[in-house]
Amino acid sequence: MASNTFGTLFAVTTFGESHGPAIGCVIDGCPPGIDIHEDDFRADLDRRATGKSRHTSQRHEEDAIEILSGVFEGKTTGTPIALLVRNTDQRSRDYAKIAEQFRPAHADYTYWKKYGIRDPRGGGRSSARETTMRVAAAVIAKKWLAQRGIVVRGHLSQLGEHVPAAFDWGAVEDNPFFWPDAAMVPTLETYMDALRKSGDSVGARVRVVAHNVPAGWGEPIYGKLDGDLAAALMSINAVKGVEIGDGFAAAGQRGTEHRDEMTPQGFLSNHAGGILGGISTGQDLVCSIALKPTSSLRLPGRSVDVHGNAIEVVTTGRHDPCVGIRATPIAEAMVALVLIDHALRHRAQCGDVGEVVPTIPSAVST
Amino acid sequence: MASNTFGTLFAVTTFGESHGPAIGCVIDGCPPGIDIHEDDFRADLDRRATGKSRHTSQRHEEDAIEILSGVFEGKTTGTPIALLVRNTDQRSRDYAKIAEQFRPAHADYTYWKKYGIRDPRGGGRSSARETTMRVAAAVIAKKWLAQRGIVVRGHLSQLGEHVPAAFDWGAVEDNPFFWPDAAMVPTLETYMDALRKSGDSVGARVRVVAHNVPAGWGEPIYGKLDGDLAAALMSINAVKGVEIGDGFAAAGQRGTEHRDEMTPQGFLSNHAGGILGGISTGQDLVCSIALKPTSSLRLPGRSVDVHGNAIEVVTTGRHDPCVGIRATPIAEAMVALVLIDHALRHRAQCGDVGEVVPTIPSAVST
């Protein structure tokens, strides 16, 4: 019920504003006995962090995780795990002048309409800074999933008008765009440099694949695995669309084309993206999200202020020209959080987490 | 938590299998004092029902709702409202022969992998028959919303390769396809006749708009209005994608194009689909879903049986060649259920349901 809690059995509650004293999370329901150390969070937080290349915001986020509870001598104890990150780079003066302004396409207006009050410092609670804690919580989830052979990984699949011409998982982590086509990276760099210079921004698409998910995870009707994935992915800042498997392309397909036939040797295709009836098939779980372009622009936009006056807004802070790039590790994190939650739900009702090696192998997917 | 319950404060729990004795639902948390009679359900259930034209399944579903509780002398009392529909057209013999078969692209395989047992009669719990109760529950939600001027309506926006060439809300209810372009209806009829004859099926896209949603509904982070819509819509049978506002098109847009500028006289566009930061803006709420083609086909498909043997499956039952058509009232229902739930959540925390006339009018949308 609580709006800042994700998950039911592996429940992650996040808190904190972009420019407040700290952000953090509490993970309740974590299985005991998982090895976890403060430096285990480093890799994924770095992947998510700004300041790693000139193509993302130049703010430097330290994101040093402190474990406050739930871990004893390097192992989870089953009690709530609280993680804390102090906000070191607050500079709230950057934002003071827009305290009475509503930036177009931001949550400024909606928070103010909802609560009658808002924290104007850096987007407050609606800032993407909150996603730091999702990535952190998912580090623990991924460890548990990895013990069962499950790997969650993602990549950028569209950057404005660009789509990959080739696909290689091996390329993804070797460029600042999580782009699966190494040959296109120089083009993208030129593209992004021009974009930043122009003061404009661009949207993106991210795709996430989870390998080796056992058949049988997910629940009927309102606890469907794809339903929970949709909520999880749509909850990421700037996301405007979610697809499972073929997604919107399915609207133009024939039944004979879309249905994934099965043989004892394996599935023959994976249009469904690994989910049927809301429950995993044992095939690769495949999902995609669309992210809108960054709303904070140096180019002026028409808006109103809290008094109802017409104003012109120019955002001069440091902002990514494409928020979608950094969304890759965040989307992976949300998929991992959904998976561990459904694993535990499945175990509760059915007694175990299901088969590790699928009865019917997945069709080859990329 | 419970997988067959939707919503938190207006909580709808559905039960029942396609070919069991009955389907039903329990609505908990309904505001008291709403006028409701058993014949109030008729219109929307008929819109959802099969058998209304030759383009949907020829099964005849009576869907006569019985109110079992929570209503006294025609008014809701605030206690749980139970609704029941007896399954009159069971004919389980149609399905007996496939009890040991897994139909490709159905939930047969995943339910069996999850539970180790499944009700093979007519798809059991995974049948779209369950959506009858969503539509029924939403009838009550829509009444409450209508008292506040909120209207939820939908239409088919793609049928296989066809998209509307014109748009007129007035046309939608006057053809069996919920199609907004009357001139195209003969073409679609010919198309669907040919499709049925071929034994194949096709996907579709449905769009839902909610007018006059107050600004301020929705919650931060994991209780976002768009997140809950995504879960609600993805939970509909056969849905593979969900979009809010411009959806996947946003991935190719520039920030200057996507951001909806505001003036005291109104928003200048509605690319966001009425939601920013997970909270409603007061603009029209716009969302779309993609539905895969019907999986039950007369054309043979390769599969396996419960013993692991390779088999060929042919489905001879009565099935819609496009499940997407009937999804229009179901999608409306899910949007209405999300809205009333968020209205109550907003009222809980903030004291009222918010402004009925928006401060800043919506951009004109269709």
Added chain:
Amino acid sequence: MASNTFGTLFAVTTFGESHGPAIGCVIDGCPPGIDIHEDDFRADLDRRATGKSRHTSQRHEEDAIEILSGVFEGKTTGTPIALLVRNTDQRSRDYAKIAEQFRPAHADYTYWKKYGIRDPRGGGRSSARETTMRVAAAVIAKKWLAQRGIVVRGHLSQLGEHVPAAFDWGAVEDNPFFWPDAAMVPTLETYMDALRKSGDSVGARVRVVAHNVPAGWGEPIYGKLDGDLAAALMSINAVKGVEIGDGFAAAGQRGTEHRDEMTPQGFLSNHAGGILGGISTGQDLVCSIALKPTSSLRLPGRSVDVHGNAIEVVTTGRHDPCVGIRATPIAEAMVALVLIDHALRHRAQCGDVGEVVPTIPSAVST
């Protein structure tokens, strides 16, 4: 969250008014594969039912359970199990005259203050008739628990000023009072006959014991096993107090007296009632409840009506002079529902339901 749902993983939602068309429940999250037939409910429903002796209400409740869903060929399938009982003995005319009156000590006044409307027929939703469905749901829970050796049983431990002088589980089911001291039964019968004649009523106390509960069930802080038991038992109509183990007697004890010492051969006492820190110890789980005297009396009482006028209320309907007697199977049911829920929660987080034979045996208890 929903107020008419009990449990989190084995979630029971009840609905129905005392004199409406029907009462029922939906059980979501039930493990698959449990054998269940409609006549399995008979024994416990009869134990709860009125009309079985002259010491309880003379209304005859048939309580014939119909299984509407979730069971296929005699086995639970993992999908929601809906149970329905039609109300055959409605006679709402008995209650018509008190539609505008608030009966002292009933929920009439509070429901009316809450909702501004109430169903006056037989207490509506607040009637003890609702507990029929708790007992029915618990029949399934008890079957699952019994497979693990867990037995839940209860008895009356006080009836007005009477307390048992001896204790024998064997006597409990052989008298209409669930009384553990057979020699006292004639005295109680005389006592109850005189009480009924007088038009007054009396309170009672019920004790429930669960044997063979594994150590380790329960959760920290707000999901404590005793916390959930307290909520479950307090939710029974007329309950005004809940005790675990020694309960209120503990307020007068010394630490050296109360602490249950352990040896490798077993616990030496069970003052704690089988729970420490909110988690089961493997000892017998022991709890007690206090029930207030029946509020419906033939002896006139002062009250007000919906218009604020002073009135005198006399209740002429058929009512138990001691509601506590029938509470025994209801209290057992609630304990069973708490136990299965915690078993599943434990299995979700920790991987299995725990040891069936306790490492350290329970102290002998009665």
Added chain:
Amino acid sequence: MASNTFGTLFAVTTFGESHGPAIGCVIDGCPPGIDIHEDDFRADLDRRATGKSRHTSQRHEEDAIEILSGVFEGKTTGTPIALLVRNTDQRSRDYAKIAEQFRPAHADYTYWKKYGIRDPRGGGRSSARETTMRVAAAVIAKKWLAQRGIVVRGHLSQLGEHVPAAFDWGAVEDNPFFWPDAAMVPTLETYMDALRKSGDSVGARVRVVAHNVPAGWGEPIYGKLDGDLAAALMSINAVKGVEIGDGFAAAGQRGTEHRDEMTPQGFLSNHAGGILGGISTGQDLVCSIALKPTSSLRLPGRSVDVHGNAIEVVTTGRHDPCVGIRATPIAEAMVALVLIDHALRHRAQCGDVGEVVPTIPSAVST
């Protein structure tokens, strides 16, 4: 669902171990606009804290609250409020020697049985130190309640064999026992000094009253106000019993004695403790709890260690000889948290928080 979260709409999640780096909580769903400053927590935390008299533990807990989020310029914003207290007085060496021992009547054994691992430092998660955060969260709840005239206050009503001979709310805050009879305080001081000297401990009883609760708060069946109070109060460390109104005394009462008659001028008694059918009557809400004697004793007790060996345990740390004394502000806190949660739930469904001045006044109670 999450075991470390209390409440549904005003949801408090606590974390932290007694001797870990910190304890804290996250409050989600708090109404916006409440004035709150870090020094607002001081008074209630001091009332709860140890070290304030020789009759409670001599550990000095600073309990300096840091607000990490959800408050902007001294007002709640509607987003999650995170509160943090660093543990300054850890001295984990005191506990090192009992890492492999199970202290009788502690949660050591049950946590170890549940999780297969435990944090042995100071009781870890099961320590009463966690209640600091309940008291802190309730400070905010009490502010909101006070704006509606609602006052929650408590007192000790039994200390071992002692019960108050007189009653005066004015005396309660003027002695270290929260005792309502000033004349008895010297006797209690002598009693407690002797008890501490003896190495033994004693149980206690605490009573809490909430004044001016509107009629209509609470929900049917499983969301009953008394059910939630029972869970809330039973969740406090060492509590073994909960009573509403007359509680266990009701088991021996007649209906004519127990029923609270109503007149237009007011209720004539309050045996029900302000709740009928799970919903508040507008009378004073009255509840009591029983607390077991402190389990940590200097007097040796028989136990086992993690290897199953028989051992003798002596606890030499600093411990209260009566944990019940400090439970008074904790019990008040839990009642306040239940009340605000039900106020918001009522407002969600019924539109407002109900009447501030009751239609029918409460009977005079103490």
